[in-house]
Amino acid sequence: MRAIDHYAWTNRWRGRHPAEKLLPAFGLLLLTLILPPPTTGPLVLATVALTLAYGAAVPLRALLAVLAAPAAFLLFGAPFLAVSVNFSDGPGLHLSPEGLRLARDTGIRALAAVSCLAFLTLTTPLADWAPLLRRAGIPAGVVELILLIYRLIFVFAERALTGRRAQVARLGYSRIDRGVRSTGLLAGNLFQRALEQARRLEIGLAARGYSGELRVLSPEQPLSWLRLAAGMALVALIGVASGLLARGLS
């Protein structure tokens, strides 16, 4: 998670208007969902990897890290689509050509779809989504809460980490039962500190005139219609190429 967050904040396209990234990514996602996967999937994956690497300067390694978890899930899940249980000549498992195709298509499609979302999370930090969320009609209070949670996750993750280190230093995890006890103590401690933190944050915000609304400046990211059009053109191109390839293959 730390790695994703790091690239989201430091990639070359960080300063671009989120819509320039959101719409093309959704375009690709749509292609993945409606066009035949064997050609669209690899094309979309390649497009995402290349734009990330050469456009946003996010290394392939980061994309692979994000895709690793869903890929592992697919690796275990997809094979079950390939087999079918058949009772016609006694109960048994059968591999069918359709089953194999289904497994392959589902796997590729899912991975390509996840890569579209990975593109978004790797190029746009959560904070940049706030104005879009507000414009989409999400209540201000909910958006504020999302942003506050995002900020505090890091504060508490830091505390949890140092707390655990301090426990390890005093052999708190030297046996399984001690480990369980230490984890419980740490969780209780973090809960208490979360309450204290909330109280102090309230004081800090009050000192700056907090009156129930966490209003801050929106980032200055002018929307470039040119870049957005280029992105959508690329999506259209992938769609056409994928269609042609699919026809050529069949």
Added chain:
Amino acid sequence: MTGSLLAVRGLEYVYPGGVVALRGLDLNIEHGRKLAILGPNGSGKTTLLLHLNGTFQPTGGEILLDGRPAGYDRRSLNQWRRRVGLVLQEPDDQLFAATVEQDVSFGPLNLGLSEAETRKRVGEALEALRIAPLAARATHTLSFGQKKRVAIAGILAMRPEILVLDEPTAGLDPHGVTHLLGALQQLHETGTTLVFSTHDAELAYAWADRVAVFHDGMVLCQGETAAVLGDREVMRRARLRPPLLLELAQLLGESETGGERRSLPRSREALLARLRERLATADGRDGPVSAHRPRRAAE
């Protein structure tokens, strides 16, 4: 007492649990000063500071703003906090937004300023603390010293008349301290009154022009820096040690030149220069003190 921007009269505070934190203290904060509130840990410094912007309401005594008792209704509090900016000790208690720029913009927007004016103020505040390049950075990726400066910038962007800082140098390395004090000095020169708490008598001596020594919820002594810090009895009672610089300066016999208290060296550089000067004159006057050095070189 005419110059008192903010004054505390007989302030008492008892925490809801029954712990007595402040027991009837008086304090004057005069316009254009740098006041250090000096006291050991647990002496009630933070509790006092939380009264200075109306966060806590005293259980006894009162706080005067421009000589008039401060009110605790929403309107008065807003006015009060517009004039008195409080920076907490722990920056994570204050920074809530995802980016530096957004966080600093919170205060000015609450003052009802326009977006354009807010942007201008954010830029100025970041510039004043020399962290302009951090504007677009994520708050959680900053170092402690950077967070501390962002927290100060967040208050600064509201342009308070009095800037109150709780232990501003705690947790900073010497470089960070120098950097921060430089920025604060600049602010002071542009007319901001500064109040800061510390347990570091050296810092108070180097930097404040007034000191209030704090002990066990009371102000033991308040006045001009060198006079207060040089008072051994007060310092002993407050469980503090007089600054080494001041003691050395006094040893140097600055006082015997008469009426030259102001010229006591306030920084290590100044003291070292004075020492060198003194050694050099001693050299000329009575040889034995350091005369062996050139002789040895001649051997």
